[in-house]
Amino acid sequence: MEKIISIKNLNYIYPDSKQPAINDVTLDIFKNEWVSIVGKNGSGKSTLTKLIDGLIEANSGTIAIDGQIIDEDNIWEARKKVGIIFQNPDHQFVGATVEDDVAFGLENQGMPRDRMVEEVDNALRLVKMSDFKNRDPQSLSGGQKQRVAIAGVLATRPQIVIMDESTSMLDPDGRKTVLNLIQQLRQQQDLTIISITHDIEETQLSQRIVVLKNGAVVKDGKPADIYNLGSDLEKYGLEEPFSSQLVSTLRDDLKLPEGYLSEEELKRQLWKLHSNM
Known part of the structure; x- marks a missing residue:
């Protein structure tokens, strides 16, 4: 299998802390793979996301995306390959309509209007929200808002989609719908999915689960192997x-x-x- 992300000996300490948020992490993620990164709050999940997306810079170690080690010269090019769906879709909305909102990332890329309209329509069709394109995003349900947020990410055509606790505010039915949609899109668009969550129940569609504790990788295996830890999952702040x-x-x-x-x-x-x- 071909690597899409390769992390080697990564370390990061926040300026006001003495303890590392990321502690010597080495991790490979492969193209079209769905990897769930789990751990309790403070385990380093969100910090790792920020490092992969180049929002913060590691103290040491390297991250390569699609074979290219990220540095200050290529960070903006690398970030085009990564899209993030956040926990609260309201924080991503900037447009007066659904259509405007999905177009926002494309406008920032300077895409010509004709092509932008085409890409927005395609993204909304993929998430089955075409009929809502003239609606105010704030008038939508939680699940519909998350679909629009997904469309906004898909419109920029990333290779990697990071779900940062992006179903935690939905009810069980909404969560299942969004996760099944992501699985379908992964297969259709050949996407790599990184799901960041503290809820082990949200990992059932993934192919691998990586468990973080105190900024370090403590387990990395197939879902069934991780679930078979049973009550031992509590050692890592996770519920069975x-x-x-x-x-x-x-x-x-x-x-x-x-x-x-x-x-x-x-x-x-x-x-x-x-x-x-």
Whole structure:
């Protein structure tokens, strides 16, 4: 697989702190991969995001994006390859209409108007918000606002999309809808997704989970391997997934298979057992 981000021996300490926010992190992320970076508040997730996007500069170590090590000469070019969807979409809205808002990043790039209109229409079509393009963004629901924020990022055609706690303000149905949309777009647009979250339940569509604690990578593996840590996840300030807790309670009585079961897999197992009664 081809690397899209390569981080080596990265360190960062905030000016007013004695403890490193990022502590000797080495991490590779591959093209079209969905990686969830998890950890409790203060573990270094948001700092790592800022370093990848060039908003702050590391004290030492390197970050390469698409094979090019980021430095002060190429940072603006590198940032064009990265789009960020933030926790609160209201903080991203600057336009009077949905259409204006999605066009904002393209205007900053100096894109000709004819092409800009085409790119905005395409981005809104991808997130199924074309019918809302003349609406005031503030009149939309939380899930609709997040779709517009996603369209604004997609319009700039990044290679990497960072979701920075971007579903945490949505209800469970809205969260599931947005995550499924991101999965669909990843496959259609060949995007690399980095999901930053403190909620282990939001990682189920990812291919890898990286666990941070005190600014360092403490676990890096497939979702099932991380979920199988069970109650040990509490060591890293994370809650055990609900389905894992339920399986632990039911396993001995119902003779459920060993290892992690997602909610869907658990439903299938319970239905199979019910059908055999």
